[in-house]
Amino acid sequence: MTPATTALARTARGPAPYLIPALLAVGLTMYGPLLAVTTLSLFDFNLTTQAPQWAGPDNYGDVMSSPEAGTALRNTIAYMVAIIPLSVVAPGLAAIAVWRLGGRLTGFYRTVFFLPVLIPPAVGAVMWQWIFNPVLGITSAPLDLLGAGPVSWLTEPASAFIAVTIVAGWKVFGLSFILFTAGLTSIDADLMAAARLDRAGEWQLLRHIVLPMLRPVTTVVLFATVVFAGPWTFGVIDVLTQGGPAGATSNVYYLLYQLGFGYFDGGPASALSVLITVGFAAVVAVQMRVSSRGEQR
Template identity: 35%
Template sequence: MFVEVAVPTAATGTAIPAGTAGAALVDGAVSRPRVSAVRPPLARRMLAAVPPYLYLLPGMISLALWTYKPIIEAVQLSFYRWNLLPTSPRIYVGLENYQRLFTIPQLRDAAMNTLWYVLGLVPFAIILPTAVALVVRDLSGRSRTVYRALLFLPVLVAPVAAAAVWRWLLDPSGLVNHALGLGAFNWLREESTALFSILMICAWQILGFAVLVISAGLTGISADYTEAAEMDGASRWQTTRWVTLPMLRSTLLFMLLMTVLLSAQWTFPLIDVLTQGGPVDSTTNVYYLLWEFGFRSLDSGLASAAGVVFFLAFAVVAAALVKLADHYSFADN
């Protein structure tokens, strides 16, 4: 039974049919005052409030056990020194893990690389896909479908398979060197090109997804606006710049948010399979560093401290971006 009665402030209009459909209405119609008719006895009201919680239960249990409890435990573990072995003791060390984290030289490299990954992916998650989506929009039905289908293909390639095929393409005796006539250059083992290579592989994988999302954002914009602008004598570029792009702002900000938050995740499997963070930490990122703390050095305290710090850092950036988005959408109206 659908019951809005659970909320005391529900309007009487909805409460009457929702309450206890037949019986309550009949009761109310006879003699009792209307108020008691829409407010059945407490026990019944409590029973009626239960269903939504029952439906939520499986999901809530899953979240509580596998997402929220681990976060609390991560915070706890960050104050202890422990090597993950059940037999060895956990030693309380206070803030020592955090102090150690900020003195580890690798942290700076990882943070800088993460920044480079984010900055490097912005053109491929936002700028180029916007251009492509604008061009695709103007094409006729058939070729539009074909282009989108082809651009989307890399999104579906499993990360390990993508890593494998690119390692083959970038191999010293692979096709890229062959085509560029570079001899036996090792893209993934050279400090100067390893990060760039990973960045390009990642860009190759996400471009199609970004085009799709931005295209969908474009179709949400009514053609009336652009037509009105053109009727007023605006050039094509002016229409795009001053009508289409501003209306696309929320989609673009969403893609920016995704890029900032997820770049470190997107590059993670590529780093693990292709370079393991090397050469000389030139490709590692913050999450890969955390992973190494936890499962290579078995330093659960340091890994947890890193997890807490990175999570908070990303949360702050995300909040700032959302705030920015809000600000702009207000300016819109």
């Protein structure tokens, strides 16, 4: 076989042989466990003592009809919506403000805003647990001055949900801020200068140049908020409220943790994990479809 024939044969094979190791790694680490969990979801078993017994789709019915699952699902959706101001709106506005400010303090502001991302979630939650203390926390004195009295942030359903949202939003604010900052670097300074020469005001620059240029970054951050709001709040819930009071702060991820490692009820836990995977796969599919339509336009 001549060298030309060998090169032609390699070209005909394409990149498929080089993808085999990556495909095997993905199959073993992601699709293999997913298949195993799907199989386990059809059995009733206890992770400590009980041998697996065939249950069929009963585990799915039990999970979907459970009041705890309904509450956890509603809370998960509520977290998705409630965190958006702290993970999308506020970081975007802060990034624009720092970008317009410029000067030597730009790096300082970026460091300050990004610092909470580097704090371990458990450490941050413990810190906020002290802040929310109704007697010793730093929120108690201002509330006393306003005549609101001490607020039991973590023992009342509404305030506990707000507290979890604040802590989770505080944790991801810096990451979103950095993403928006990176998006602002793509804006051509000459374009802004030309618009100013045409007597465009600051509001017009923001509306017609800055915000449209940030649309891809905003889409990514918004999508990440929808998909990861549950995992972001999991650690906060585990440290601050353990899902209480009365399930007011739980979400589907924390319920999964309780079923699997609190009650050791493997069948429903596996069924819930499959439902979570299918649900968020549907969300990703919708987002990809919307993004592809936006690119076609």
